[in-house]
Amino acid sequence: MSSKTLNPEVLNPKGHFVILDGLRGVAALAIVVFHFMEWVFPDPKHNFIGHGFLAVDFFFCLSGFVIGYAYDDRIRQMGAGAFFVSRLIRLHPLVILGSVLGLLGFLFDPIMNQAGAYSPRNLLPIFLCSLFLIPFPVMKERAFNLFGFNAPAWSLFWEYVANVVYALVLCRIGLRTLLVLTVMAAAGIVWVSYRAGNLLGGWNGENFWDGGVRVSYSFLMGLLIFRSNGIIKNRLGFIGLSVLLSLAFFMPHFRWNWLAEAGVVLLFFPLVVSLGTGSSLSPGLKKVCELSGNLSYPLYMTHYAFIWIFGNYLTTYKPGLRELALVIIAGTLFLIGFAYVAMRVYDTPVRNYLTTKRKRRLRL
Numbered sequence: 001m002s003s004k005t006l007n008p009e010v011l012n013p014k015g016h017f018v019i020l021d022g023l024r025g026v027a028a029l030a031i032v033v034f035h036f037m038e039w040v041f042p043d044p045k046h047n048f049i050g051h052g053f054l055a056v057d058f059f060f061c062l063s064g065f066v067i068g069y070a071y072d073d074r075i076r077q078m079g080a081g082a083f084f085v086s087r088l089i090r091l092h093p094l095v096i097l098g099s100v101l102g103l104l105g106f107l108f109d110p111i112m113n114q115a116g117a118y119s120p121r122n123l124l125p126i127f128l129c130s131l132f133l134i135p136f137p138v139m140k141e142r143a144f145n146l147f148g149f150n151a152p153a154w155s156l157f158w159e160y161v162a163n164v165v166y167a168l169v170l171c172r173i174g175l176r177t178l179l180v181l182t183v184m185a186a187a188g189i190v191w192v193s194y195r196a197g198n199l200l201g202g203w204n205g206e207n208f209w210d211g212g213v214r215v216s217y218s219f220l221m222g223l224l225i226f227r228s229n230g231i232i233k234n235r236l237g238f239i240g241l242s243v244l245l246s247l248a249f250f251m252p253h254f255r256w257n258w259l260a261e262a263g264v265v266l267l268f269f270p271l272v273v274s275l276g277t278g279s280s281l282s283p284g285l286k287k288v289c290e291l292s293g294n295l296s297y298p299l300y301m302t303h304y305a306f307i308w309i310f311g312n313y314l315t316t317y318k319p320g321l322r323e324l325a326l327v328i329i330a331g332t333l334f335l336i337g338f339a340y341v342a343m344r345v346y347d348t349p350v351r352n353y354l355t356t357k358r359k360r361r362l363r364l
Contacts, residue, residue, distance in 0.1 A: 021293025027055035064222025102149025105305035137205035185217035
């Protein structure tokens with residue numbers, strides 16, 4: 001459908017599953033704490049939140065559910081092009097901000113000067129690839145992350161891939177075909193987890209395709225939950241579901257770790273999503289869930305520039321446990337505050353401006 005015939009009202013957002021928004025914020029916070037702690041304990045067996053990285057798989061499952069809910073009944077009316085523009089407006093402003101913060105953090109790191117080894121000619125393609133979400137794993141001192149200036153952007157790359165596949169293929173298939181694809185993707189999760197011993201891959205050049213396997217299953221499963229009306233009525237509420245979700249992140253490592261991680265992704269996270277859609281929310285917690293959901297994406301996309309600085313501080317000064325605990329607690333609170341400012345000052349105004357300008361153009 002061309003933009004000239006598109007009704008602007010089709011672009012209006014739908015209501016939210018507020019508890020799911022709140023749980024997204026819980027998962028984003030788990031990611032931040034995990035990223036602090038993986039510097040302190042490189043061996044995840046000693047990390048109290050050693051499975052915090054699985055929050056990304058929860059994000060993917062949520063995304064499949066939410067995309068199905070928001071677009072299944074209108075994407076054909078919108079057309080793939082309009083869908084892509086909507087997703088770019090929603091996601092890309094923070095991709096840009098995260099890239100800029102990553103570059104500034106690299107250039108002006110107060111602890112360690114690593115930028116001196118790079119000329120502007122070397123830095124420019126790394127930065128441009130980060131801006132446009134083109135994987136470019138070339139920075140050795142950053143473990144060959146797909147995006148050296150903003151490591152978490154690897155999951156956004158796969159989110160974009162999933163959105164493209166949804167608009168071109170998944171929005172057109174029936175429930176039976178979706179189920180078959182989900183089962184096939186589940187086999188991929190088991191294979192990757194068994195082969196690597198975990199589901200931590202997807203973020204650098206060596207384990208690039210593991211990210212494709214992770215997003216394939218969880219996105220498809222989220223979409224399957226929506227289309228099959230997989231809602232489980234319950235009274236757990238936001239607090240109960242937050243505790244339940246957190247159990248996956250605090251799960252200890254043991255001999256059958258690969259199987260446990262696969263089980264969490266294959267069964268536990270879809271269960272939490274189904275419970276989240278069917279749980280009631282007390283009025284007093286509604287604003288908490290809304291704020292948690294609104295902060296989740298800014299927090300996820302802006303925190304890692306500071307994590308690199310923290311890592312350099314840790315390896316350079318080797319602080320004691322008490323100082324380290326204070327730094328991590330203060331750093332986490334700072335990152336939440338920074339994400340709030342980024343949301344209010346940058347992300348929300350930019351998205352509102354782009355959406356308004358787009359609708360005005362469609363009405364001409």
